[in-house]
Amino acid sequence: MTIQGKAAPVLVLCRQCLRYVFDRTIICPHCGSDARQIGDRYRDGGYLAIEIMQRIDRLRDDATQRRPPEATDDLR
Amino acid sequence: MDQAPDDTPRRRVSLSDQLDCVPVYVVWELTLACNLKCIHCGSRAGHKRAKELTTDECVDVIRQLAELGTREISVIGGEAFIRRDWLTIIRAIRDHGIDCTMQTGGYKLSGDMIRSAAGAGLLGLGVSVDGLEPLHDRLRGVKGSYREALRVLDDCRRLGLTASVNTQITSAVMSELPQVMEIIIDAGAKYWQVQLTVAMGNAVDHDDILLQPYDLTTLMPLLAELHLKGRERNLVLLPGNNVGYFGPYDVLWRGPDRGYYSGCPAGQNVIGLEADGTVKGCPSLATDRYGAGDVRSASIAELWATHPALQFNRNRGTDDLWGFCHDCYYAEACRGGCTWTADSLLGRRGNNPYCHHRVLTLAERGIRERIVKIEDAPALPFATGRFALIEEPIPAGAPRA
Ligand code: SF4
Ligand code: SF4
Numbered sequence: 001m002t003i004q005g006k007a008a009p010v011l012v013l014c015r016q017c018l019r020y021v022f023d024r025t026i027i028c029p030h031c032g033s034d035a036r037q038i039g040d041r042y043r044d045g046g047y048l049a050i051e052i053m054q055r056i057d058r059l060r061d062d063a064t065q066r067r068p069p070e071a072t073d074d075l076r
Numbered sequence: 077m078d079q080a081p082d083d084t085p086r087r088r089v090s091l092s093d094q095l096d097c098v099p100v101y102v103v104w105e106l107t108l109a110c111n112l113k114c115i116h117c118g119s120r121a122g123h124k125r126a127k128e129l130t131t132d133e134c135v136d137v138i139r140q141l142a143e144l145g146t147r148e149i150s151v152i153g154g155e156a157f158i159r160r161d162w163l164t165i166i167r168a169i170r171d172h173g174i175d176c177t178m179q180t181g182g183y184k185l186s187g188d189m190i191r192s193a194a195g196a197g198l199l200g201l202g203v204s205v206d207g208l209e210p211l212h213d214r215l216r217g218v219k220g221s222y223r224e225a226l227r228v229l230d231d232c233r234r235l236g237l238t239a240s241v242n243t244q245i246t247s248a249v250m251s252e253l254p255q256v257m258e259i260i261i262d263a264g265a266k267y268w269q270v271q272l273t274v275a276m277g278n279a280v281d282h283d284d285i286l287l288q289p290y291d292l293t294t295l296m297p298l299l300a301e302l303h304l305k306g307r308e309r310n311l312v313l314l315p316g317n318n319v320g321y322f323g324p325y326d327v328l329w330r331g332p333d334r335g336y337y338s339g340c341p342a343g344q345n346v347i348g349l350e351a352d353g354t355v356k357g358c359p360s361l362a363t364d365r366y367g368a369g370d371v372r373s374a375s376i377a378e379l380w381a382t383h384p385a386l387q388f389n390r391n392r393g394t395d396d397l398w399g400f401c402h403d404c405y406y407a408e409a410c411r412g413g414c415t416w417t418a419d420s421l422l423g424r425r426g427n428n429p430y431c432h433h434r435v436l437t438l439a440e441r442g443i444r445e446r447i448v449k450i451e452d453a454p455a456l457p458f459a460t461g462r463f464a465l466i467e468e469p470i471p472a473g474a475p476r477a
């Protein structure tokens with residue numbers, strides 16, 4: 001018997017205020033800044049490195065599921 | 077539910093686990109018999125249930141779960157170790173390649189018993205500490221239970237068994253949390269899982285111990301402070317599934333390396349089992365609304381695949397959401413947080429006032445929410461009462477953020 005579930009949507013951290021926002025959010029609903037622009041807290045807290053590891057994990061998951069890979073945003 | 081800390085790699089739910097609804101984690105009430113009398117106990121444990129599963133039936137349950145892909149079983153009670161065959165069950169879990177952990181109050185769990193459990197394959201023990209000695213003993217209903225819990229932690233340290241501490245967050249414990257942390261660090265705990273006390277069973281009878289939703293304005297900064305202090309001393313403070321959601325401190329304890337809160341996994345990646353074989357999506361859910369038949373009437377695979385009471389999380393819809401959660405920015409990801417917490421309180425899932433994001437958003441509008449009991453809970457395991465949710469202006473001088 002195959003059971004089909006759905007997956008949770010992807011959330012990422014706003015790179016300015018470190019609150020969670022939906023992937024590909026441009027303007028953060030919490031701080032009103034550009035959620036993609038890397039802020040000091042984000043860089044200094046080591047979050048950039050973790051984010052890269054997570055993207056690799058997600059690509060591997062996508063490959064296992066034979067889903068088209070997500071577009072890779074540039075890590076400015 | 078009382079849970080084992082969820083940052084073990086085997087417990088992590090992958091994308092394929094979600095899509096294929098693999099019951100990665102199972103919490104199993106081995107018996108409802110208990111030697112404590114906790115005034116917050118949701119299952120009203122004390123006496124064993126009529127018709128608890130036999131040893132052979134338990135081993136068959138384990139075989140079925142292994143076939144479904146379960147990777148960790150946490151045995152709970154009542155007190156799991158009151159069953160005479162508890163070591164046989166732990167050994168059978170390990171023999172089927174499944175990790176086994178146990179949650180306990182620790183009362184009368186001797187060092188020899190812990191050694192035997194470790195020998196049978198138990199990987200970790202979660203011990204409840206709900207406050208300093210007077211408060212813990214009052215909440216747990218047995219004098220001496222606090223000292224026993226700390227003695228068990230010490231035994232675990234001596235025996236090299238990973239020990240975690242579970243703490244129920246009641247209104248009374250908030251001011252004691254910093255001291256509790258000092259004590260459990262000294263006792264050798266490595267993980268500290270905190271969970272809000274839920275309005276179910278005995279806790280409905282003693283509703284003065286429940287937090288008000290607005291108490292999160294004080295609690296969450298305190299937990300953040302303790303999390304950071306704990307880290308410096310090798311203690312990982314972890315939020316239980318009903319501590320959240322998406323507030324400014326979530327980044328501390330939910331990621332990004334551990335992962336953000338992605339909604340209630342009951343019935344999608346979690347199974348709860350009652351001692352008589354009743355299957356639920358999560359062990360803590362109200363049996364009358366979420367019981368999905370029992371293992372004597374059908375195989376677990378069949379119930380898991382077909383029973384409507386297990387399906388409600390799988391398509392991740394937002395139709396069940398109401399109240400503030402319905403219009404929340406995080407609705408699709410969070411889906412009202414912990415089903416148990418919301419459903420037990422308001423009689424219906426999908427609207428959870430115990431949420432930091434919500435409390436902060438309402439505070440910006442000068443509003444807070446308060447709960448008031450309007451109906452008692454019947455004298456049954458996992459029984460729920462009814463609470464009204466009242467919106468009111470934040471009184472002058474009360475904390476807002
Ligand atoms: S308001 Fe409801 S849906 Fe939104 S984050 Fe809180 S619990 Fe989740
Ligand atoms: S109802 Fe869902 S979120 Fe709450 S404890 Fe159970 S599985 Fe976890």
Ligand SMILES: [Zn+2]
Pocket residue numbers: 014015016017018019028029030031032033035
């Ligand atoms: Zn932001």
